[in-house]
Amino acid sequence: MDLFPLWNSLRIAGISTVIIFFVGIFAAYYIAKAPRAVKGVLDVILTLPLVLPPTVVGYLLLRVLGPKRVVGAWVLAAFGVKLTMTWWSAIFATTVVIFPLMYRTARGAFEAFDETLAWSGKTLGLSNTFIFWRIRMPACREGILAGTVLAFARALGEYGATSMIAGYTPGRTATISTTVYQLWRTDNDALAFRWVLVNVAISAVVLLAVNFLERRRTPRRGAA
Amino acid sequence: MSLTVDIEKTLGAFHLNVRFEAGNGVLSLLGASGCGKSMTLKCIAGIERPDRGRIVLSGVTLFDSEKHIDLPPQKRRVGYLFQQYALFPNMTVRQNIRCGVREREGADAVVDAIIRKMHLDGMEKLRPRQLSGGQQQRVALARILVNGPEVLLLDEPFSALDSHLRLELEQEVRAIIRDFGKPVLFVSHDREEVFRLTDSIAIMRDGGIETLGEKNAVFADPKTVNGAALTGCRNISRITPRGETRAYALDWGVELELGRPVGGAQYVGIRGHDIQPGDGENALRCRVAEAVENPFSVTLLLRPLDAIAPGALVYRTSKKHGAHASQALTVHMPHEFLLLLKE
Numbered sequence: 001m002d003l004f005p006l007w008n009s010l011r012i013a014g015i016s017t018v019i020i021f022f023v024g025i026f027a028a029y030y031i032a033k034a035p036r037a038v039k040g041v042l043d044v045i046l047t048l049p050l051v052l053p054p055t056v057v058g059y060l061l062l063r064v065l066g067p068k069r070v071v072g073a074w075v076l077a078a079f080g081v082k083l084t085m086t087w088w089s090a091i092f093a094t095t096v097v098i099f100p101l102m103y104r105t106a107r108g109a110f111e112a113f114d115e116t117l118a119w120s121g122k123t124l125g126l127s128n129t130f131i132f133w134r135i136r137m138p139a140c141r142e143g144i145l146a147g148t149v150l151a152f153a154r155a156l157g158e159y160g161a162t163s164m165i166a167g168y169t170p171g172r173t174a175t176i177s178t179t180v181y182q183l184w185r186t187d188n189d190a191l192a193f194r195w196v197l198v199n200v201a202i203s204a205v206v207l208l209a210v211n212f213l214e215r216r217r218t219p220r221r222g223a224a
Numbered sequence: 225m226s227l228t229v230d231i232e233k234t235l236g237a238f239h240l241n242v243r244f245e246a247g248n249g250v251l252s253l254l255g256a257s258g259c260g261k262s263m264t265l266k267c268i269a270g271i272e273r274p275d276r277g278r279i280v281l282s283g284v285t286l287f288d289s290e291k292h293i294d295l296p297p298q299k300r301r302v303g304y305l306f307q308q309y310a311l312f313p314n315m316t317v318r319q320n321i322r323c324g325v326r327e328r329e330g331a332d333a334v335v336d337a338i339i340r341k342m343h344l345d346g347m348e349k350l351r352p353r354q355l356s357g358g359q360q361q362r363v364a365l366a367r368i369l370v371n372g373p374e375v376l377l378l379d380e381p382f383s384a385l386d387s388h389l390r391l392e393l394e395q396e397v398r399a400i401i402r403d404f405g406k407p408v409l410f411v412s413h414d415r416e417e418v419f420r421l422t423d424s425i426a427i428m429r430d431g432g433i434e435t436l437g438e439k440n441a442v443f444a445d446p447k448t449v450n451g452a453a454l455t456g457c458r459n460i461s462r463i464t465p466r467g468e469t470r471a472y473a474l475d476w477g478v479e480l481e482l483g484r485p486v487g488g489a490q491y492v493g494i495r496g497h498d499i500q501p502g503d504g505e506n507a508l509r510c511r512v513a514e515a516v517e518n519p520f521s522v523t524l525l526l527r528p529l530d531a532i533a534p535g536a537l538v539y540r541t542s543k544k545h546g547a548h549a550s551q552a553l554t555v556h557m558p559h560e561f562l563l564l565l566k567e
Contacts (some may be wrong), residue, residue: 119271120310122297124324124371138314 003195004171005179008087012162012175013155016094022150023095023146024102029132031103032110050100054093054160061165084165087173093161096167097153102199105150110136146213153206157199225373229405231267231277231287240264240274242432246375246407251440253411254417255428256452261411263431265377268409269304270297282374282406303373307380311352317363318348324367329514334370342366357385358393364401376401376408380418393422413457419443422549438560449565452493457563458538460493477531480506483559491565495555496540504556510537512551522547526555 027223033043049057065072065083072083113136120133137144159177167175168182176199183192230243232362240260244251253261268279273294279287280434281302286295286477287329292397293516311320321338325331339345342362352360361381368376381397382390398421412418418425419439426436429450445453449460461475465486472479473492480492513536524547526537539555545551 005409076410114308116306116308116310116311119266119269119297119313120304120306121312121323122271123269123300123302123304124367125298125326126323135314 001191002171005174006198007177008173009156009177012087012090012094013152015088016091016155017096017148017152018072019091020095020098020102021148024099024147024151025106027099027103028106028110032107033186046103047100050104051097054097054162055164056159057096058093058161058164059162061096063175065089065092065165085167085173088174089165090158090162090166090173093140093165094155094158096168097158097161098154102147102151104143105117105147107141109140109147112143113139142213145212149210149213153210154202156206225282225374225406227266227268227282227409228278228280230386231274231279233263233267233272233274233276238431240267240426242431243500244426244433244436246409246424247408248405249424250401250408250422252422252425253409253428254413254415254418256413256450256454259428260426262429264381264428264496265379265411266302268300268375269329269377270295270300284374290380301372301374302355303371303376304383305361305364305368305376305378306550308362308384310354311367312365313552315348315494316351317344317355320352320363321370324369324371333466334344335336336402340369349488353525356389361385362396364410366398369400374406376404376406378408378410380412381410382412382414390417390515393398397421413454427454445551447566449450449491449567452491452563452565455511457493457495459496459499460491460565463489463492473531475506475531475535476528476537478506478508478528480557480562481559482562482564484564487497487564488511489564492562493565494561495563496538499537499539499541499555500555501541501553501555503554505558506562507554507556508537510553510555512547512549512553515542515547515549524553526553 022118027046055198062084063069067073067076067082067084075081075083083092116141117135118131121135138190157177159181162175163178163181168174168178176195180192180195180199183195225248227246229245231240234381238260240263242264253264255261259348263272267274267414268286274287274289276289277287278285278289281300285293285327285384286294286300293460297457306460314322318335318339319368319456320329321335325334337432339348342365344359344362344366347359352363378397382393385393394417399422409567410418410422422439425439425442427442427446427448427450428434429524435447435451442451443455446455446457452460461473463473463480465471469482470479471482471486471489471492482492511529513526513527514525515522517527520543521540522543524539524541526539529552541547
């Protein structure tokens with residue numbers, strides 16, 4: 001069995017999770033502090049990819065990144081690079097789809113953060129960077145980790161938008177989910193089933209990790 | 225060393241407008257919750273930004289709206305003790321204290337010294353969660369003291385503690401304040417705590433300072449109804465003047481000799497323990513509405529018999545008088561104990 005889809009799925013999910021880890025936290029941090037009206041509007045816009053059908057996300061991405069569309073045409077003319085139908089094209093799809101998961105869990109964690117900790121850090125002369133990475137992030141660690149794991153799991157399972165923007169080319173753009181569909185369509189039931197098992201196994205591990213993190217969130221470490 | 229504060233800030237319907245100067249020693253801000261005490265401290269620390277005004281600490285301008293000066297909290301040298309101490313939960317006691325040391329060089333020795341001084345030996349590796357409330361407060365104080373502050377801001381420092389711990393920690397805080405030798409602002413709504421710990425008192429109401437003065441002077445003459453209530457005076461009656469030094473107390477149904485001109489006073493007040501038993505100057509006939517026993521005294525709720533709409537008087541007396549409910553009782557209020565108050 002050619003393991004390319006597994007490797008491709010993992011690298012797409014991994015890269016998009018790393019990107020969204022920073023982008024999601026950045027957005028969550030600033031939006032958690034924003035005035036209520038701004039927060040309401042941005043929240044709707046940023047959460048939209050979570051509820052839109054992946055095909056709609058894929059369609060919208062193609063409208064922007066397609067070789068004959070604004071951004072896609074410009075990049076093609078300027079750098080000679082086509083943004084669609086390569087293995088990394090799927091990253092556009094997965095980042096958009098998983099962004100709300102990271103953003104919402106991180107924002108929830110930031111909003112639960114006791115702001116007096118940051119204030120006392122400031123009055124003690126600690127830099128804002130130190131306060132963010134050494135005080136705020138550790139206090140919100142479980143929430144942010146849970147968001148990251150969920151985002152990774154969702155990226156691994158992304159099918160609709162990915163198949164539209166990256167297509168299915170065996171050995172080039174095939175992911176686990178597009179491979180399962182392709183194998184089932186071509187009546188290769190046995191192989192499709194094996195990929196299904198791979199997918200179920202990975203997802204189960206991920207959910208176990210989430211549950212483990214959730215459980216640790218309630219009682220904090222006992223002994224130091 | 226001194227702290228000058230003259231600031232204004234509007235937040236929705238709330239308007240903060242405070243102006244005071246604090247020298248070495250302790251100035252208490254006494255007021256009901258929501259009066260602007262904590263907001264004032266936050267403005268000094270740079271956590272909240274005033275709309276207008278000036279804050280100067282030990283000759284350094286921290287904030288000046290006209291000169292566009294607004295130092296970040298990091299540069300203000302303000303030691304802020306938060307109500308819940310705000311220790312960093314992910315760090316040990318030692319790491320928490322180390323966060324307060326500004327100079328990298330020799331930091332370990334500084335931390336060692338303060339740990340010994342604050343009796344935190346053996347707790348260095350514990351996390352805040354594993355400490356008692358009192359220990360947490362000592363760690364928070366240690367962290368502030370190694371930071372080299374020019375002013376201490378203590379925001380309700382004892383409110384998170386059990387009552388039996390309070391006195392002990394108050395003792396420690398008093399010793400620290402004595403050694404500190406720079407201005408200290410103390411925020412509380414507990415008048416007894418305030419009286420024990422401070423030199424001067426500012427009585428606050430609705431975002432402003434009503435009365436500011438030496439603590440004994442403020443307790444002896446709180447000047448306003450709010451001030452009287454905050455300093456523990458529970459018996460207050462409206463008055464109408466009846467001559468130069470006399471006034472009729474509407475809620476008590478008695479004409480009082482005040483011993484001084486009425487001036488613009490609209491109210492009169494007397495502390496429960498200043499009411500005297502028996503007949504005498506400004507005597508008042510009452511009925512005991514309720515007698516509540518305390519361990520070593522009894523609190524009587526008195527209804528004046530001659531008032532049209534009688535307000536109750538709270539009168540704390542010794543148990544040996546054996547007063548009981550519905551009994552008639554005459555008390556009197558010597559004029560030197562009467563507080564003349566304005567709205």
